Amino acid sequence: MRARERRVIEAVAACLGPAPDPRLLAAAIGTAAGATGCALVVAGERYQWGEGGQWLEQVVTHGGEPQGVLAIAPESVGPMPGVAAVLGLPLAVIRLTTETDRLRRDGDAAARRLVDDRWRAAAEMEQERRGLERDLHDGAQHHLVALRMRLALVEHTGRGVDDLLDRLDTAERVLIDTAGGVLPVALVTGGLAAALRAELASHTDVTLDIDELRRRYPSVVESAVYFVCMEAVNNAHKHAPGAAITLSARDSYRGLEFTVTDNGPGFVVRSSSGLRNLTTRAADVGGTVEITSAPGKGTQVSGFVPL
Template sequence: MRTLERRVAEAITDHLARGGPDPDPRALARVIGEAAGATGCALVVDGRRHQWGDGGGPWREHDIACGGVVVGVLAVTPESVGPLSAVAAVLGAPVAAIRLVEETDRLRREGDAAVRALDDDRWRAAAEMEQERRGLERDLHDGAQHHLVSLRMSLALAEHAIGTGAGLERVADLEARLAETERVLIDTATGILPDALVAGGLATALRTELARHDHVTLDTAGLRRRYPAPVESAVYFVVLEAVNNARKHAGGARVAVTVRDGYRGLEFAVADNGPGFAVASSNAGLPNLAARAASVGGVVDVRSAPGAGTEVSGVVPI
Protein backbone atom coordinates (compact mmCIF):
# COMPACT_ATOMS: atom_id res chain seq x y z
CA MET A 1 0.00 0.00 0.00
CA ARG A 2 2.95 2.29 0.66
CA THR A 3 3.85 1.99 -3.05
CA LEU A 4 0.31 2.97 -4.15
CA GLU A 5 0.25 5.83 -1.64
CA ARG A 6 3.63 7.08 -2.87
CA ARG A 7 2.57 6.90 -6.54
CA VAL A 8 -0.65 8.79 -5.85
CA ALA A 9 1.08 11.37 -3.64
CA GLU A 10 3.78 12.04 -6.27
CA ALA A 11 1.16 12.28 -9.03
CA ILE A 12 -0.94 14.72 -6.99
CA THR A 13 2.11 16.83 -6.11
CA ASP A 14 3.21 16.97 -9.73
CA HIS A 15 -0.33 17.83 -10.90
CA LEU A 16 -0.71 20.65 -8.38
CA ALA A 17 2.73 22.01 -9.29
CA ARG A 18 1.76 22.19 -12.96
CA GLY A 19 -1.87 23.18 -12.59
CA GLY A 20 -1.70 26.38 -10.54
CA PRO A 21 -3.17 27.23 -7.13
CA ASP A 22 -6.71 25.92 -7.80
CA PRO A 23 -6.89 22.12 -8.30
CA ASP A 24 -9.09 20.85 -11.12
CA PRO A 25 -11.15 18.06 -9.48
CA ARG A 26 -11.79 16.15 -12.70
CA ALA A 27 -8.12 16.29 -13.70
CA LEU A 28 -7.15 15.31 -10.18
CA ALA A 29 -9.48 12.29 -10.39
CA ARG A 30 -7.74 11.28 -13.63
CA VAL A 31 -4.30 11.57 -12.03
CA ILE A 32 -5.39 9.44 -9.06
CA GLY A 33 -7.10 6.86 -11.25
CA GLU A 34 -4.13 6.47 -13.57
CA ALA A 35 -1.62 6.32 -10.68
CA ALA A 36 -3.75 3.69 -8.90
CA GLY A 37 -4.34 1.65 -12.05
CA ALA A 38 -8.11 2.15 -11.81
CA THR A 39 -10.54 2.24 -14.73
CA GLY A 40 -12.58 4.97 -13.10
CA CYS A 41 -12.11 7.50 -10.32
CA ALA A 42 -14.39 10.18 -8.92
CA LEU A 43 -14.15 12.95 -6.36
CA VAL A 44 -17.43 13.98 -4.76
CA VAL A 45 -17.23 17.51 -3.33
CA ASP A 46 -20.27 19.33 -1.91
CA GLY A 47 -22.58 16.86 -3.64
CA ARG A 48 -20.99 17.36 -7.07
CA ARG A 49 -19.36 14.31 -8.68
CA HIS A 50 -16.19 14.92 -10.71
CA GLN A 51 -15.53 11.64 -12.53
CA TRP A 52 -12.81 10.28 -14.79
CA GLY A 53 -13.10 6.99 -16.66
CA ASP A 54 -16.08 4.89 -17.67
CA GLY A 55 -16.76 3.44 -14.24
CA GLY A 56 -18.04 0.16 -15.61
CA GLY A 57 -17.70 -1.88 -12.40
CA PRO A 58 -18.61 -1.64 -8.70
CA TRP A 59 -17.24 1.39 -6.86
CA ARG A 60 -15.29 1.47 -3.62
CA GLU A 61 -15.74 4.68 -1.64
CA HIS A 62 -13.92 6.33 1.24
CA ASP A 63 -14.44 9.62 3.05
CA ILE A 64 -11.83 12.34 2.61
CA ALA A 65 -11.14 14.32 5.76
CA CYS A 66 -9.15 17.46 6.51
CA GLY A 67 -8.66 18.68 10.05
CA GLY A 68 -11.12 16.10 11.31
CA VAL A 69 -13.90 17.33 8.98
CA VAL A 70 -15.16 15.28 6.02
CA VAL A 71 -14.67 17.41 2.91
CA GLY A 72 -15.41 14.88 0.18
CA VAL A 73 -15.57 11.29 -0.98
CA LEU A 74 -13.08 9.30 -3.06
CA ALA A 75 -14.54 6.56 -5.25
CA VAL A 76 -12.60 4.17 -7.54
CA THR A 77 -13.42 1.19 -9.70
CA PRO A 78 -12.84 -1.69 -9.81
CA GLU A 79 -13.03 -2.68 -6.16
CA SER A 80 -9.76 -4.62 -6.58
CA VAL A 81 -7.82 -1.36 -6.38
CA GLY A 82 -5.87 -1.31 -3.13
CA PRO A 83 -7.19 0.21 0.14
CA LEU A 84 -8.26 3.86 -0.13
CA SER A 85 -7.64 5.12 3.39
CA ALA A 86 -4.04 6.20 2.83
CA VAL A 87 -4.89 7.76 -0.55
CA ALA A 88 -7.85 9.60 0.97
CA ALA A 89 -5.58 10.94 3.70
CA VAL A 90 -3.24 12.38 1.06
CA LEU A 91 -6.22 14.05 -0.65
CA GLY A 92 -7.46 15.94 2.44
CA ALA A 93 -5.78 19.28 1.75
CA PRO A 94 -6.32 19.36 -2.07
CA VAL A 95 -10.02 18.44 -1.76
CA ALA A 96 -10.47 21.02 1.00
CA ALA A 97 -8.99 23.58 -1.40
CA ILE A 98 -11.36 22.41 -4.16
CA ARG A 99 -14.28 22.71 -1.77
CA LEU A 100 -13.19 26.21 -0.77
CA VAL A 101 -12.87 27.25 -4.43
CA GLU A 102 -16.33 25.87 -5.27
CA GLU A 103 -17.85 27.51 -2.22
CA THR A 104 -16.23 30.81 -3.19
CA ASP A 105 -17.57 30.47 -6.74
CA ARG A 106 -21.03 29.69 -5.40
CA LEU A 107 -21.00 32.70 -3.10
CA ARG A 108 -19.74 34.89 -5.94
CA ARG A 109 -22.53 33.67 -8.22
CA GLU A 110 -25.10 34.28 -5.51
CA GLY A 111 -23.63 37.72 -4.89
CA ASP A 112 -23.74 38.53 -8.59
CA ALA A 113 -27.33 37.31 -8.77
CA ALA A 114 -28.23 39.44 -5.75
CA VAL A 115 -26.62 42.49 -7.34
CA ARG A 116 -28.49 41.87 -10.60
CA ALA A 117 -31.74 41.40 -8.69
CA LEU A 118 -31.10 44.64 -6.80
CA ASP A 119 -30.39 46.45 -10.05
CA ASP A 120 -33.57 44.99 -11.58
CA ASP A 121 -35.61 46.07 -8.54
CA ARG A 122 -34.05 49.52 -8.69
CA TRP A 123 -34.83 49.91 -12.40
CA ARG A 124 -38.32 48.52 -11.87
CA ALA A 125 -38.94 50.96 -9.04
CA ALA A 126 -37.62 53.82 -11.18
CA ALA A 127 -39.84 52.76 -14.08
CA GLU A 128 -42.89 52.51 -11.82
CA MET A 129 -42.15 55.92 -10.34
CA GLU A 130 -41.78 57.36 -13.82
CA GLN A 131 -45.05 55.72 -14.86
CA GLU A 132 -46.78 57.17 -11.81
CA ARG A 133 -45.29 60.57 -12.54
CA ARG A 134 -46.47 60.46 -16.15
CA GLY A 135 -49.87 59.28 -15.00
CA LEU A 136 -50.11 62.19 -12.58
CA GLU A 137 -48.97 64.53 -15.32
CA ARG A 138 -51.68 63.22 -17.66
CA ASP A 139 -54.31 63.49 -14.92
CA LEU A 140 -53.37 67.11 -14.30
CA HIS A 141 -53.39 67.83 -18.02
CA ASP A 142 -56.61 66.01 -18.79
CA GLY A 143 -58.55 66.93 -15.65
CA ALA A 144 -57.36 70.23 -14.23
CA GLN A 145 -56.53 71.85 -17.55
CA HIS A 146 -60.00 70.97 -18.78
CA HIS A 147 -61.43 73.15 -16.01
CA LEU A 148 -58.90 75.94 -16.55
CA VAL A 149 -59.77 76.23 -20.24
CA SER A 150 -63.41 76.52 -19.28
CA LEU A 151 -62.48 79.22 -16.75
CA ARG A 152 -60.59 81.22 -19.35
CA MET A 153 -63.54 81.13 -21.73
CA SER A 154 -65.95 82.15 -18.97
CA LEU A 155 -63.65 85.00 -17.96
CA ALA A 156 -63.65 86.31 -21.53
CA LEU A 157 -67.45 86.36 -21.47
CA ALA A 158 -67.44 88.08 -18.07
CA GLU A 159 -65.23 90.84 -19.41
CA HIS A 160 -67.92 91.73 -21.95
CA ALA A 161 -70.70 91.63 -19.42
CA ILE A 162 -68.96 93.26 -16.45
CA GLY A 163 -70.82 96.07 -14.79
CA THR A 164 -74.20 94.48 -15.35
CA GLY A 165 -76.25 91.97 -13.40
CA ALA A 166 -75.17 89.29 -15.81
CA GLY A 167 -71.56 90.21 -15.10
CA LEU A 168 -71.99 89.67 -11.38
CA GLU A 169 -73.58 86.31 -12.01
CA ARG A 170 -70.64 85.28 -14.17
CA VAL A 171 -68.18 86.34 -11.48
CA ALA A 172 -70.02 84.11 -8.99
CA ASP A 173 -69.90 81.31 -11.54
CA LEU A 174 -66.15 81.82 -11.93
CA GLU A 175 -65.68 81.56 -8.18
CA ALA A 176 -67.57 78.26 -8.14
CA ARG A 177 -65.48 76.97 -11.02
CA LEU A 178 -62.28 78.00 -9.28
CA ALA A 179 -63.36 76.01 -6.23
CA GLU A 180 -64.07 73.02 -8.47
CA THR A 181 -60.67 73.35 -10.13
CA GLU A 182 -58.97 73.45 -6.75
CA ARG A 183 -60.80 70.25 -5.77
CA VAL A 184 -59.73 68.53 -8.97
CA LEU A 185 -56.10 69.50 -8.41
CA ILE A 186 -56.19 68.21 -4.83
CA ASP A 187 -57.87 64.97 -5.88
CA THR A 188 -55.39 64.45 -8.69
CA ALA A 189 -52.37 65.17 -6.50
CA THR A 190 -53.56 62.60 -3.95
CA GLY A 191 -54.46 60.03 -6.59
CA ILE A 192 -58.20 60.18 -5.90
CA LEU A 193 -60.60 59.61 -8.78
CA PRO A 194 -63.72 61.77 -9.05
CA ASP A 195 -66.40 60.60 -6.60
CA ALA A 196 -68.95 60.30 -9.38
CA LEU A 197 -66.64 57.96 -11.31
CA VAL A 198 -65.94 55.74 -8.32
CA ALA A 199 -69.51 55.58 -7.07
CA GLY A 200 -71.61 55.85 -10.22
CA GLY A 201 -69.34 54.71 -13.01
CA LEU A 202 -68.31 56.23 -16.30
CA ALA A 203 -71.75 57.38 -17.44
CA THR A 204 -72.47 59.20 -14.18
CA ALA A 205 -69.04 60.83 -14.06
CA LEU A 206 -69.25 62.10 -17.66
CA ARG A 207 -72.80 63.33 -17.14
CA THR A 208 -71.72 65.22 -14.01
CA GLU A 209 -68.68 66.76 -15.69
CA LEU A 210 -70.08 67.63 -19.10
CA ALA A 211 -73.47 68.95 -17.97
CA ARG A 212 -71.90 72.30 -17.09
CA HIS A 213 -70.51 72.89 -20.58
CA ASP A 214 -72.54 74.55 -23.28
CA HIS A 215 -72.67 73.01 -26.76
CA VAL A 216 -71.65 69.56 -25.44
CA THR A 217 -74.12 66.65 -25.61
CA LEU A 218 -73.64 63.22 -24.06
CA ASP A 219 -75.16 59.91 -25.14
CA THR A 220 -74.59 56.98 -22.77
CA ALA A 221 -77.79 55.08 -23.56
CA GLY A 222 -75.71 52.21 -24.92
CA LEU A 223 -73.57 51.95 -21.78
CA ARG A 224 -75.22 49.43 -19.47
CA ARG A 225 -72.38 47.88 -17.47
CA ARG A 226 -69.43 48.79 -15.29
CA TYR A 227 -65.82 48.21 -16.32
CA PRO A 228 -62.65 47.81 -14.23
CA ALA A 229 -61.61 51.05 -12.52
CA PRO A 230 -58.45 51.56 -14.64
CA VAL A 231 -60.52 51.23 -17.84
CA GLU A 232 -63.23 53.64 -16.74
CA SER A 233 -60.60 56.11 -15.51
CA ALA A 234 -58.67 55.96 -18.80
CA VAL A 235 -61.76 56.46 -20.98
CA TYR A 236 -63.02 59.22 -18.69
CA PHE A 237 -59.83 61.26 -19.09
CA VAL A 238 -59.52 60.51 -22.82
CA VAL A 239 -63.04 61.83 -23.39
CA LEU A 240 -62.40 64.92 -21.25
CA GLU A 241 -59.21 65.75 -23.11
CA ALA A 242 -60.90 65.23 -26.49
CA VAL A 243 -63.71 67.58 -25.42
CA ASN A 244 -61.13 70.03 -24.10
CA ASN A 245 -59.27 69.96 -27.43
CA ALA A 246 -62.50 70.55 -29.32
CA ARG A 247 -63.37 73.56 -27.17
CA LYS A 248 -59.88 75.01 -27.57
CA HIS A 249 -59.44 74.47 -31.29
CA ALA A 250 -63.06 74.60 -32.45
CA GLY A 251 -64.52 77.35 -30.29
CA GLY A 252 -68.31 77.55 -30.50
CA ALA A 253 -68.61 74.21 -32.29
CA ARG A 254 -71.09 71.65 -31.08
CA VAL A 255 -69.49 68.59 -29.48
CA ALA A 256 -71.24 65.20 -29.32
CA VAL A 257 -69.92 62.55 -26.91
CA THR A 258 -70.99 58.93 -27.24
CA VAL A 259 -69.96 56.06 -24.92
CA ARG A 260 -71.39 52.56 -25.31
CA ASP A 261 -70.87 48.83 -24.94
CA GLY A 262 -69.78 47.44 -28.30
CA TYR A 263 -69.06 43.97 -29.55
CA ARG A 264 -65.34 44.83 -29.38
CA GLY A 265 -65.46 46.32 -25.91
CA LEU A 266 -65.98 49.79 -24.40
CA GLU A 267 -66.36 52.21 -27.32
CA PHE A 268 -66.29 55.99 -27.18
CA ALA A 269 -66.38 58.91 -29.62
CA VAL A 270 -66.08 62.70 -29.38
CA ALA A 271 -67.19 64.51 -32.55
CA ASP A 272 -67.39 68.23 -33.27
CA ASN A 273 -68.59 70.25 -36.27
CA GLY A 274 -65.70 72.69 -36.09
CA PRO A 275 -63.24 73.70 -38.82
CA GLY A 276 -61.27 70.46 -38.65
CA PHE A 277 -57.61 70.07 -39.55
CA ALA A 278 -55.20 67.96 -41.57
CA VAL A 279 -54.47 65.03 -39.29
CA ALA A 280 -51.13 64.28 -40.95
CA SER A 281 -49.81 67.75 -40.21
CA SER A 282 -51.02 68.14 -36.62
CA ASN A 283 -50.85 65.96 -33.55
CA ALA A 284 -51.80 68.48 -30.87
CA GLY A 285 -52.95 66.56 -27.84
CA LEU A 286 -53.10 63.25 -29.71
CA PRO A 287 -50.10 61.51 -28.10
CA ASN A 288 -51.69 61.92 -24.67
CA LEU A 289 -54.93 60.40 -25.91
CA ALA A 290 -53.14 57.44 -27.45
CA ALA A 291 -50.93 56.88 -24.39
CA ARG A 292 -53.89 57.02 -22.02
CA ALA A 293 -55.90 54.50 -24.04
CA ALA A 294 -52.89 52.24 -24.59
CA SER A 295 -52.32 52.02 -20.82
CA VAL A 296 -55.41 49.77 -20.64
CA GLY A 297 -54.92 48.06 -24.00
CA GLY A 298 -57.12 50.46 -25.97
CA VAL A 299 -56.63 52.34 -29.21
CA VAL A 300 -57.62 55.80 -30.41
CA ASP A 301 -58.42 56.92 -33.95
CA VAL A 302 -58.61 60.57 -35.05
CA ARG A 303 -60.48 61.54 -38.20
CA SER A 304 -60.54 65.11 -39.42
CA ALA A 305 -60.19 67.25 -42.50
CA PRO A 306 -60.30 71.01 -43.10
CA GLY A 307 -63.93 72.13 -43.08
CA ALA A 308 -65.23 68.67 -42.08
CA GLY A 309 -65.00 68.72 -38.28
CA THR A 310 -63.13 66.24 -36.10
CA GLU A 311 -63.98 62.88 -34.55
CA VAL A 312 -61.89 61.17 -31.89
CA SER A 313 -63.01 57.58 -31.40
CA GLY A 314 -61.58 54.59 -29.63
CA VAL A 315 -62.20 51.25 -28.03
CA VAL A 316 -60.87 49.35 -25.03
CA PRO A 317 -61.20 45.60 -25.77
CA ILE A 318 -63.01 43.40 -23.28
Protein backbone atom coordinates in the same frame (compact mmCIF):
# COMPACT_ATOMS: atom_id res chain seq x y z
CA MET B 1 2.99 1.34 2.12
CA ARG B 2 1.77 -0.88 -0.67
CA ALA B 3 3.22 -0.45 -4.15
CA ARG B 4 -0.20 0.41 -5.55
CA GLU B 5 -0.68 3.20 -3.05
CA ARG B 6 2.80 4.54 -3.79
CA ARG B 7 2.00 4.67 -7.53
CA VAL B 8 -1.23 6.52 -6.80
CA ILE B 9 0.56 9.09 -4.63
CA GLU B 10 3.13 9.65 -7.38
CA ALA B 11 0.30 10.09 -9.91
CA VAL B 12 -1.39 12.61 -7.60
CA ALA B 13 1.85 14.55 -7.18
CA ALA B 14 2.29 14.73 -10.95
CA CYS B 15 -1.17 16.36 -11.29
CA LEU B 16 -0.76 19.00 -8.62
CA GLY B 17 -0.35 22.64 -9.49
CA PRO B 18 -1.49 26.08 -8.31
CA ALA B 19 -5.08 25.18 -9.24
CA PRO B 20 -5.66 21.42 -8.93
CA ASP B 21 -8.16 19.97 -11.40
CA PRO B 22 -10.42 17.46 -9.56
CA ARG B 23 -11.30 15.63 -12.76
CA LEU B 24 -7.64 15.09 -13.66
CA LEU B 25 -6.94 13.94 -10.10
CA ALA B 26 -9.80 11.43 -10.20
CA ALA B 27 -8.56 10.05 -13.54
CA ALA B 28 -4.96 9.84 -12.32
CA ILE B 29 -5.92 8.07 -9.08
CA GLY B 30 -8.24 5.62 -10.81
CA THR B 31 -5.73 4.76 -13.51
CA ALA B 32 -2.78 4.33 -11.11
CA ALA B 33 -4.86 2.24 -8.73
CA GLY B 34 -6.14 -0.03 -11.48
CA ALA B 35 -9.70 0.86 -10.50
CA THR B 36 -12.75 0.89 -12.71
CA GLY B 37 -13.91 4.18 -11.29
CA CYS B 38 -12.78 7.01 -9.07
CA ALA B 39 -14.66 10.03 -7.77
CA LEU B 40 -13.81 13.06 -5.69
CA VAL B 41 -16.69 14.78 -3.88
CA VAL B 42 -15.79 18.35 -2.90
CA ALA B 43 -18.10 21.16 -1.72
CA GLY B 44 -21.16 19.29 -2.88
CA GLU B 45 -19.76 18.66 -6.38
CA ARG B 46 -18.91 15.16 -7.66
CA TYR B 47 -16.03 14.74 -10.12
CA GLN B 48 -15.99 11.17 -11.46
CA TRP B 49 -13.79 9.13 -13.74
CA GLY B 50 -14.78 5.71 -15.04
CA GLU B 51 -17.69 3.57 -13.94
CA GLY B 52 -18.79 2.75 -10.45
CA GLY B 53 -20.28 -0.31 -8.80
CA GLN B 54 -19.55 -0.99 -5.19
CA TRP B 55 -17.81 2.19 -4.06
CA LEU B 56 -15.34 2.34 -1.18
CA GLU B 57 -15.44 5.83 0.32
CA GLN B 58 -12.78 7.56 2.44
CA VAL B 59 -13.14 10.97 4.09
CA VAL B 60 -10.29 13.32 3.20
CA THR B 61 -9.28 15.78 5.91
CA HIS B 62 -6.85 18.68 6.23
CA GLY B 63 -6.10 20.59 9.41
CA GLY B 64 -8.50 18.35 11.25
CA GLU B 65 -11.44 19.42 9.03
CA PRO B 66 -13.19 17.30 6.37
CA GLN B 67 -12.41 18.56 2.88
CA GLY B 68 -14.13 15.97 0.72
CA VAL B 69 -14.55 12.29 -0.06
CA LEU B 70 -12.40 9.91 -2.12
CA ALA B 71 -14.45 7.09 -3.66
CA ILE B 72 -12.87 4.08 -5.40
CA ALA B 73 -14.56 1.27 -7.29
CA PRO B 74 -14.53 -1.62 -6.91
CA GLU B 75 -14.22 -2.03 -3.15
CA SER B 76 -11.57 -4.72 -3.65
CA VAL B 77 -9.03 -2.01 -4.49
CA GLY B 78 -9.01 -1.43 -0.74
CA PRO B 79 -8.57 1.71 1.38
CA MET B 80 -5.60 3.96 0.73
CA PRO B 81 -5.03 6.12 3.80
CA GLY B 82 -1.77 7.51 2.45
CA VAL B 83 -3.54 8.77 -0.69
CA ALA B 84 -6.29 10.30 1.44
CA ALA B 85 -3.66 12.11 3.51
CA VAL B 86 -1.89 13.46 0.42
CA LEU B 87 -5.22 14.66 -1.03
CA GLY B 88 -6.02 16.78 2.04
CA LEU B 89 -4.38 19.99 0.89
CA PRO B 90 -5.38 19.77 -2.82
CA LEU B 91 -9.03 19.11 -1.87
CA ALA B 92 -8.92 22.04 0.57
CA VAL B 93 -7.77 24.30 -2.29
CA ILE B 94 -10.48 22.89 -4.59
CA ARG B 95 -13.14 23.37 -1.89
CA LEU B 96 -12.15 26.96 -1.23
CA THR B 97 -12.02 27.73 -4.97
CA THR B 98 -15.45 26.17 -5.55
CA GLU B 99 -17.05 27.96 -2.62
CA THR B 100 -15.45 31.27 -3.62
CA ASP B 101 -16.75 30.91 -7.19
CA ARG B 102 -20.20 30.03 -5.85
CA LEU B 103 -20.22 33.06 -3.54
CA ARG B 104 -19.06 35.28 -6.40
CA ARG B 105 -21.83 33.97 -8.68
CA ASP B 106 -24.40 34.46 -5.91
CA GLY B 107 -23.09 37.97 -5.33
CA ASP B 108 -23.22 38.77 -9.05
CA ALA B 109 -26.78 37.43 -9.25
CA ALA B 110 -27.79 39.47 -6.20
CA ALA B 111 -26.22 42.58 -7.74
CA ARG B 112 -28.10 41.97 -10.99
CA ARG B 113 -31.35 41.52 -9.07
CA LEU B 114 -30.66 44.76 -7.20
CA VAL B 115 -30.03 46.60 -10.45
CA ASP B 116 -33.18 45.08 -11.97
CA ASP B 117 -35.19 46.08 -8.89
CA ARG B 118 -33.83 49.62 -9.08
CA TRP B 119 -34.64 49.87 -12.77
CA ARG B 120 -38.10 48.41 -12.15
CA ALA B 121 -38.74 50.86 -9.31
CA ALA B 122 -37.52 53.75 -11.44
CA ALA B 123 -39.73 52.64 -14.34
CA GLU B 124 -42.76 52.32 -12.06
CA MET B 125 -42.12 55.77 -10.58
CA GLU B 126 -41.79 57.21 -14.07
CA GLN B 127 -45.00 55.48 -15.14
CA GLU B 128 -46.84 56.87 -12.12
CA ARG B 129 -45.44 60.33 -12.81
CA ARG B 130 -46.56 60.18 -16.42
CA GLY B 131 -49.96 58.86 -15.34
CA LEU B 132 -50.40 61.76 -12.92
CA GLU B 133 -49.26 64.17 -15.61
CA ARG B 134 -51.84 62.76 -18.04
CA ASP B 135 -54.61 62.84 -15.42
CA LEU B 136 -53.87 66.47 -14.61
CA HIS B 137 -53.74 67.32 -18.30
CA ASP B 138 -56.86 65.41 -19.30
CA GLY B 139 -59.03 66.03 -16.24
CA ALA B 140 -58.08 69.11 -14.25
CA GLN B 141 -57.19 71.14 -17.32
CA HIS B 142 -60.75 70.77 -18.54
CA HIS B 143 -61.93 72.76 -15.52
CA LEU B 144 -59.18 75.35 -15.93
CA VAL B 145 -60.16 75.97 -19.55
CA ALA B 146 -63.80 76.31 -18.51
CA LEU B 147 -62.71 78.79 -15.85
CA ARG B 148 -60.85 80.84 -18.44
CA MET B 149 -63.91 80.94 -20.66
CA ARG B 150 -66.17 81.85 -17.72
CA LEU B 151 -63.73 84.56 -16.60
CA ALA B 152 -63.82 86.12 -20.04
CA LEU B 153 -67.61 86.15 -19.86
CA VAL B 154 -67.61 87.78 -16.41
CA GLU B 155 -65.14 90.38 -17.59
CA HIS B 156 -67.33 91.16 -20.57
CA THR B 157 -70.74 91.21 -18.87
CA GLY B 158 -69.94 91.79 -15.21
CA ARG B 159 -72.22 88.89 -14.27
CA GLY B 160 -71.66 85.32 -13.17
CA VAL B 161 -69.22 85.86 -10.30
CA ASP B 162 -70.97 83.27 -8.10
CA ASP B 163 -70.76 80.67 -10.84
CA LEU B 164 -67.08 81.52 -11.32
CA LEU B 165 -66.40 80.94 -7.63
CA ASP B 166 -68.19 77.57 -7.78
CA ARG B 167 -66.07 76.56 -10.74
CA LEU B 168 -62.92 77.61 -8.87
CA ASP B 169 -63.93 75.38 -5.97
CA THR B 170 -64.56 72.49 -8.36
CA ALA B 171 -61.22 72.96 -10.11
CA GLU B 172 -59.43 73.02 -6.77
CA ARG B 173 -61.14 69.79 -5.70
CA VAL B 174 -60.27 68.07 -8.97
CA LEU B 175 -56.63 69.12 -8.68
CA ILE B 176 -56.38 67.80 -5.14
CA ASP B 177 -58.12 64.52 -5.99
CA THR B 178 -56.01 63.98 -9.11
CA ALA B 179 -52.75 64.69 -7.27
CA GLY B 180 -53.82 62.16 -4.64
CA GLY B 181 -54.67 59.53 -7.24
CA VAL B 182 -58.40 59.74 -6.49
CA LEU B 183 -60.79 59.11 -9.36
CA PRO B 184 -63.98 61.17 -9.65
CA VAL B 185 -66.64 59.84 -7.28
CA ALA B 186 -69.22 59.55 -10.05
CA LEU B 187 -66.82 57.44 -12.11
CA VAL B 188 -66.14 55.03 -9.25
CA THR B 189 -69.72 54.67 -8.04
CA GLY B 190 -71.79 55.15 -11.19
CA GLY B 191 -69.50 54.26 -14.04
CA LEU B 192 -68.49 56.06 -17.20
CA ALA B 193 -71.93 57.37 -18.17
CA ALA B 194 -72.52 58.87 -14.72
CA ALA B 195 -69.09 60.51 -14.68
CA LEU B 196 -69.56 62.07 -18.14
CA ARG B 197 -72.95 63.45 -17.13
CA ALA B 198 -71.58 64.84 -13.87
CA GLU B 199 -68.77 66.67 -15.64
CA LEU B 200 -70.36 67.78 -18.90
CA ALA B 201 -74.13 68.10 -18.43
CA SER B 202 -73.78 71.73 -17.35
CA HIS B 203 -71.91 72.70 -20.52
CA THR B 204 -74.40 74.21 -22.94
CA ASP B 205 -72.06 73.66 -25.88
CA VAL B 206 -71.72 69.91 -25.23
CA THR B 207 -74.40 67.41 -26.26
CA LEU B 208 -74.25 64.00 -24.60
CA ASP B 209 -75.46 60.97 -26.51
CA ILE B 210 -74.76 58.20 -24.01
CA ASP B 211 -78.14 56.56 -23.40
CA GLU B 212 -76.80 53.32 -24.92
CA LEU B 213 -73.90 53.26 -22.47
CA ARG B 214 -75.20 51.01 -19.68
CA ARG B 215 -72.54 48.35 -19.16
CA ARG B 216 -69.86 48.63 -16.46
CA TYR B 217 -66.26 48.02 -17.49
CA PRO B 218 -63.09 47.44 -15.48
CA SER B 219 -62.08 50.60 -13.62
CA VAL B 220 -58.88 51.01 -15.66
CA VAL B 221 -60.94 50.97 -18.87
CA GLU B 222 -63.58 53.40 -17.57
CA SER B 223 -60.96 55.83 -16.27
CA ALA B 224 -58.95 55.65 -19.50
CA VAL B 225 -62.00 56.35 -21.71
CA TYR B 226 -63.22 59.04 -19.32
CA PHE B 227 -59.94 60.95 -19.51
CA VAL B 228 -59.70 60.50 -23.29
CA CYS B 229 -63.19 61.99 -23.67
CA MET B 230 -62.40 64.82 -21.27
CA GLU B 231 -59.24 65.74 -23.14
CA ALA B 232 -61.05 65.60 -26.49
CA VAL B 233 -63.74 67.96 -25.16
CA ASN B 234 -61.06 70.16 -23.63
CA ASN B 235 -59.18 70.33 -26.94
CA ALA B 236 -62.39 71.36 -28.68
CA HIS B 237 -62.95 74.11 -26.10
CA LYS B 238 -59.41 75.39 -26.56
CA HIS B 239 -59.04 75.16 -30.32
CA ALA B 240 -62.65 75.53 -31.48
CA PRO B 241 -64.21 78.04 -29.04
CA GLY B 242 -67.93 78.42 -29.57
CA ALA B 243 -68.21 75.19 -31.60
CA ALA B 244 -70.95 72.67 -30.91
CA ILE B 245 -69.53 69.51 -29.37
CA THR B 246 -71.17 66.08 -29.32
CA LEU B 247 -69.95 63.23 -27.16
CA SER B 248 -71.35 59.81 -28.03
CA ALA B 249 -70.64 56.53 -26.26
CA ARG B 250 -72.31 53.16 -26.47
CA ASP B 251 -71.94 49.49 -25.69
CA SER B 252 -71.58 47.14 -28.62
CA TYR B 253 -71.16 43.40 -28.93
CA ARG B 254 -67.46 44.05 -29.57
CA GLY B 255 -66.77 46.48 -26.73
CA LEU B 256 -66.98 50.17 -25.81
CA GLU B 257 -67.25 52.71 -28.64
CA PHE B 258 -67.06 56.48 -28.21
CA THR B 259 -66.69 59.63 -30.32
CA VAL B 260 -66.21 63.34 -29.65
CA THR B 261 -67.03 65.61 -32.57
CA ASP B 262 -67.12 69.36 -33.06
CA ASN B 263 -68.05 71.62 -35.94
CA GLY B 264 -65.10 73.93 -35.40
CA PRO B 265 -62.50 75.10 -37.94
CA GLY B 266 -60.65 71.76 -38.02
CA PHE B 267 -56.97 71.28 -38.69
CA VAL B 268 -54.45 69.16 -40.56
CA VAL B 269 -53.78 66.08 -38.41
CA ARG B 270 -50.12 65.28 -37.90
CA SER B 271 -48.43 62.67 -35.68
CA SER B 272 -46.91 65.46 -33.59
CA SER B 273 -50.14 67.39 -33.24
CA GLY B 274 -50.19 67.07 -29.45
CA LEU B 275 -52.81 64.30 -29.41
CA ARG B 276 -50.40 61.59 -28.30
CA ASN B 277 -51.97 61.48 -24.82
CA LEU B 278 -55.22 60.26 -26.34
CA THR B 279 -53.70 57.37 -28.26
CA THR B 280 -51.31 56.39 -25.46
CA ARG B 281 -54.01 56.27 -22.80
CA ALA B 282 -56.31 54.17 -24.99
CA ALA B 283 -53.47 51.83 -25.94
CA ASP B 284 -52.74 51.22 -22.24
CA VAL B 285 -56.07 49.35 -21.97
CA GLY B 286 -55.87 47.65 -25.37
CA GLY B 287 -57.93 50.28 -27.16
CA THR B 288 -57.45 52.54 -30.15
CA VAL B 289 -58.15 56.20 -30.90
CA GLU B 290 -58.39 57.79 -34.33
CA ILE B 291 -58.45 61.54 -34.96
CA THR B 292 -59.94 62.81 -38.22
CA SER B 293 -60.07 66.49 -39.14
CA ALA B 294 -59.61 68.87 -42.02
CA PRO B 295 -59.64 72.65 -42.31
CA GLY B 296 -63.23 73.87 -42.35
CA LYS B 297 -64.71 70.44 -41.61
CA GLY B 298 -64.48 70.11 -37.85
CA THR B 299 -62.80 67.38 -35.84
CA GLN B 300 -63.79 63.89 -34.73
CA VAL B 301 -62.05 61.77 -32.11
CA SER B 302 -63.29 58.18 -32.28
CA GLY B 303 -62.20 55.39 -29.98
CA PHE B 304 -62.81 51.73 -29.24
CA VAL B 305 -61.88 49.42 -26.39
CA PRO B 306 -62.60 45.72 -27.04
CA LEU B 307 -64.23 43.44 -24.48
